[in-house]
Amino acid sequence: MDAADAWKVTTGGGIKVAVLDSGIASDNPDITPKVVARANFSNGVAGEDNYGHGTHVAGIVAAAHNTEGVAGVCPDCTILDGKVLNDSGVSSTSGIANALNWAVNNGAKVINMSIGQRTSSRTLETAVNNAWNKGAVLVAAAGNTGSQSKIYPAAYPNVIAVAATDNNDAKASFSTYGAKWVDVAAPGVNVYSTFPNHDFVLAKQYNRSWGYDVGNGTSMSSPIVAGAAALAWSSHPGATNTSVRANVESTAEKISGTGAHWAHGRVNANNAAR
Numbered sequence: 001m002d003a004a005d006a007w008k009v010t011t012g013g014g015i016k017v018a019v020l021d022s023g024i025a026s027d028n029p030d031i032t033p034k035v036v037a038r039a040n041f042s043n044g045v046a047g048e049d050n051y052g053h054g055t056h057v058a059g060i061v062a063a064a065h066n067t068e069g070v071a072g073v074c075p076d077c078t079i080l081d082g083k084v085l086n087d088s089g090v091s092s093t094s095g096i097a098n099a100l101n102w103a104v105n106n107g108a109k110v111i112n113m114s115i116g117q118r119t120s121s122r123t124l125e126t127a128v129n130n131a132w133n134k135g136a137v138l139v140a141a142a143g144n145t146g147s148q149s150k151i152y153p154a155a156y157p158n159v160i161a162v163a164a165t166d167n168n169d170a171k172a173s174f175s176t177y178g179a180k181w182v183d184v185a186a187p188g189v190n191v192y193s194t195f196p197n198h199d200f201v202l203a204k205q206y207n208r209s210w211g212y213d214v215g216n217g218t219s220m221s222s223p224i225v226a227g228a229a230a231l232a233w234s235s236h237p238g239a240t241n242t243s244v245r246a247n248v249e250s251t252a253e254k255i256s257g258t259g260a261h262w263a264h265g266r267v268n269a270n271n272a273a274r
Contacts, residue, residue: 037081059072097123137245161184162184163184184266
C-alpha cells in the first residue's frame with residue numbers, strides 16, 4: 001500500500017471521511033478524537049459502537065499516527081460517524097440512504113460503506129447518485145461471498161467496489177470478485193486496527209480483544225481505499241470526485257487477478273497521492 005511513503009506528500013489534513021457503519025467507540029483514544037460529528041440512523045444506541053465493526057473500519061481510515069496502536073491510511077483525516085448498523089450489525093436501506101444525505105450535507109469528501117446487501121434498492125441507488133452528484137467519492141466493500149454475485153451499494157456505477165487481497169497479494173479466498181463490476185482490490189486479511197474498549201459483539205463472536213485486534217473481510221479493504229482517496233483529495237488542488245476516483249483506479253498496481261477478479265489492480269496509496 002505504501003501509505004507511509006504517501007505521508008511524505010500529505011497526511012490528509014482537512015479531509016472529512018464519512019464512515020457509515022456500526023458507530024465509532026467513544027473510548028478508544030486512537031480514533032475517538034477524530035470524530036467531528038455523529039448521527040444515528042439505526043435503532044441502536046446513539047453515540048456508541050457496541051458491535052465493533054465501525055470502530056475497526058474507522059481506525060483503518062484515520063487512526064492517529066502516534067506511538068500507540070496503529071495509524072490509519074489517512075492519519076490526519078477527520079471522521080463523520082454515521083451509524084447505520086445497530087448493535088447487532090443490522091441496517092435498513094432507508095437508514096443508509098439518510099446517512100448518505102447527511103454525510104454530503106456535512107462536508108464528506110469520501111464516504112466509506114463497509115456494508116452490503118444482495119438486492120438493489122431504488123432508494124439506496126438514488127441516495128448514492130445524489131452523493132456522487134454533490135461531489136463525494138463513494139467506496140464500498142464488494143462482499144465476502146467468494147463468488148461474482150453483485151453486492152450493493154458496491155455494485156452501483158458511482159461507487160468504487162473493493163475486493164480483498166491476502167498477505168501474498170493474491171485474491172483472498174472469501175472475497176467477492178468480478179472485473180465487470182469490482183473496481184479495485186486492497187488488503188483484507190488480518191488487518192490490525194482499533195476496537196472499542198468496552199464489551200462489543202465481535203469480541204464475543206470472534207474472540208477479538210478490546211482496544212486493538214485484527215479483522216478480515218472486504219470490510220477492511222474498503223476503508224484502505226477510502227483512506228487512499230482522501231490522501232488523493234488532499235494532495236491534488238482543484239481535484240474533483242471524478243478526478244480522485246480516476247487517480248485511485250489508474251494508479252493501482254496491476255497484480256495477479258487484475259482484469260479478471262477486479263478491473264484496475266490493488267490500490268497503492270503513495271501512487272494515488274502523487
